[in-house]
Amino acid sequence: MDECQSAIPTVDGELHVVAAAHHIVKALGTTKNLSDDLRKILINLDAHLSTMTSNIDSKGGKGFFGVEEQLKRVERKIMIWEAEQMMIWDSGPKDTSDYLEAVDEVQTLIDGLQSLSVYENRKRKELLRRASSLLQMAMSRLEDELIHMLAKHRQQFEPSKYVSCRSTRWNVVYNESFDSLEDEPAKETSSRNCTSNESSEYIVDLVPAHVIPDIKSIAKVMFTSDYGQEFCEAFIGERKEALEQYFAVLKMGKLSIGDVLQMEWTSLSSEMNKWTRSMKIMFRVYLASEKRLCDQILGEFGSCNLFCFLEISKATLLCLLNFGEAVAMGPHQPEKLLRLLDMYETLSDLVPDIDALFSEEAGSFVRTEFHGLLERLADSVKASFNTFRVSVSSNKSVYPFPGGGVHPLSKYVMNYIRMFPEYCNTLNLLLEDRHSDAANLVTELQCGRNASLSTSCPMACHLRSITSSLESNLHKKSKLYKDEALQHIFLMNNIHYMVQKVKDSELRHFFGDEWMRKHNAKFQQHEMNYERSTWSSVISLLKDDNPGSSSLSKSTFKERCKAFGIAFEEVYKTQTSWCIPNPQLREDLQISTSLKVVHAYRTFLGRNPAHDEKCVKHTVEDVEKSLLDLFEGSPRSLRNSPRRVKP
């Protein structure tokens, strides 16, 4: 290299001096009033300088000799790899640095030769041509090396390592329709507190750190030699492919909008889940890391890093965007609500990341699209929420629900809204404008433990309005029972269920004590109404008509006993098939019924001890025991059972 630097300036210097002198002489020669002598001297000088120039020129040919030698040497270094199957960067640091040095040398030669362009010279041109050709060969080689290197060192990742906890939320799919939901589908208490840990970014090495300097060295020579465009295109092509490979690992199927709109809910739900997960991994892990990679490698070369990053990520981004759009434009089924909320929250969490990753003008397209998608998801959440509310109040039954137990609608609604507190902040935000009265109160609301505030936030109001729709629907459904007592059992069961669900979950903060008191009172009222409508007539048979007389006449006693027996058997037969699924509630009712009935019966029998025991079909113990069979949901009969006689 020293050789080269010394060879060029000698020739260069001489040529410059002569050329400058020649120039001056010519300029002087154009001066008008010169004496003939002086003019003669100048003409001579001009001729002399001309010969000197041609002398130097031929000497210059020899002067370029050193350059040519050097070029030949570098040519050998570069050409040797042209025949070589092995990649340079695979064969060791010595070869690599030799090669890079050779390329540098070619570049320096070209620079030197180009700076001589003031003076035309055939030799110089020829050398320059050879050097450029050599440089092109080297550049094309470097491009191949780059692609090989990027492909070879493409890192693989197990995405679950990065975003795991929240994606496991709600493994139970709410695909059930209103009529088929089993109780307690969602034992999973969510792991949403994990989300806070997620906010830290997981930047990973998409290309191993030790390879970065190699790639950078290629970038540097390619950019210096003005082959930056080639570098960028090769880099983009390779990284784009890598990104698509990562995307494929996330198993988000590529779906057309038509596909998404026609999808069954179960599959759609799982795709929505995958989207949420993919979005997080894409932006927090892959794209953040990709951006860093672009910056590391291309940061020094103007805005190439931004351009490349955008080009690399665009296709994948469009894929994610379009799935979101397809979901947002789909029908607003109530079962979609939770998943939609997940999508909304995820995107809303990611918006700052997206804005930061694509902060430049060129990325404005990406930013605008995702902001737009967020709005559309919000609309979709609101619409689905509304459909949910409408379907709660409009769910119709033709037949009474057998046994008067907890209606599937109650289960569905209560288990469903139990998840809402998790989305409190989001729901408050999205439901706010529909609820302008409360909006002012709760703008700064934190969904904390503050009872008075949490019960008045928009979400709380909406939740209560949903449960009250549910209640009025249940009242409608209760009218389908002909038996008034069963109507009460049904309402008692269902309201009790609602109260339990509220009490046992975060919902209690949003429904508040007053609601609880009111609804406790409601189901207790139904309990009492049940007792009255079933038992008051039965018990009245045991009442003393003439409080004055001590006992009934034999015939009256017999008659009363018989009537009681029949009535009791009838109640037994019907109400054993009724159902109170909650054991505590069932026991309570059995006890309180027992207290009244058994007490009345015992008193009745006790007041008439003298009469024939044959009349007494059921002993007090029988009655007490039989009462425990009620509300078990399995119809039984006392009539055919052998008469139980007191031992």
Next chain:
Amino acid sequence: MNANEYQGSFLGRISIRRNQVVVMDAIHEQELEDIELFQKHVSDRFSELSSPSDDDAILSISWLRKLLDVFLCCEAEFEAILLMDRDPYQLSKPPFDRLIPELLDRAVKALDICNAVTNGVESVRHCQKLAEIAISALDQKPIGDGEVKRAKRALITLMAAINLDDKDGTNAKSTERSWSFGRRSGNKDRVAGQFRSLSWQVAKNWSAAKQIQSTIYNLVAPRGAEASGLPSPIYTMNVIMIFVMWALVAAIPCQERTGLPTHFPVPKQLNWAHSLIGLQEKIADEWKKKEKKGMAGLLDEMQRMEKSAQSLIDFTDSFQFPGDAEKLQEAAGHVAELTEICRIMEQGLTPLQMHIREVFHRIVRSRTEFLDVLEKGSLPVI
């Protein structure tokens, strides 16, 4: 009920009916006027498109943008006619209970086409970048072997990208990418490293050609009484949407275009359709000519780029330093042409992409509005 009462109420009923009829007639007349105006606008807009100025040849970037504008304008007008002050119940009755869902179904298909084409613009941009490399190599003076080789490498990749197979985004003619791993088969003209295989956006077996076919399927012009009423603008809008999507698919590389229909029937006697039919025929002819060769599409700039690139490849093939002056000059002409095309692409591709996205969002929004109306219309009238 005595006769008098009966008569009174009967007459009353008649007069009410008469008033209703008058009102209905007025509405109807207004509607017919609106429809006529809409169709006149459609006709005007398309006749403008079919006689483009030199700056925007048919299927050039700027022409496509005009086409998209036409779509947006027509769509806005159409929506106004159908939805403004409309009793939702009317649209839930036959024949609208069939026509509107069909329109919305086509709209969904159009959305997927928009996405495929948006992605296709990316591959046009890739071609632009490759052409720019060739330009920067050949812009040097004097041109030496190095520059020629550099340009050739870029141009060959460019041609490979242009000839990309629609089907899976890989090039059937090229040696694929195997060389980049095993490398160095000694082939001097190997495809440059930046050759990019495109993975398509839309679902795996999705085909733009089939999508277009299915939008054309069972598109029937309204006949008889329907021909003068609301069904007619619905038909018009259908045709416009299909035409726009079809033209985009024909122009811009996109997933699987083999078997793209070259014709969809639009009755010639419909006067609003004249220019549209003319354009359709022109584009279809071009498509037929080109289809067999396999190509990037009919986008005017791409076709010009392909021509110049091919000429420059020929130039690089025969180049021997210092090069024939005449050939050098010719090459300089092609370089200038490529430069101009790249300039147009640089200015036009991103806006085109955004414009397609705008159409996408418009279709989504309009679909939502129609669905809302249909939903209202299907609610029981109390």
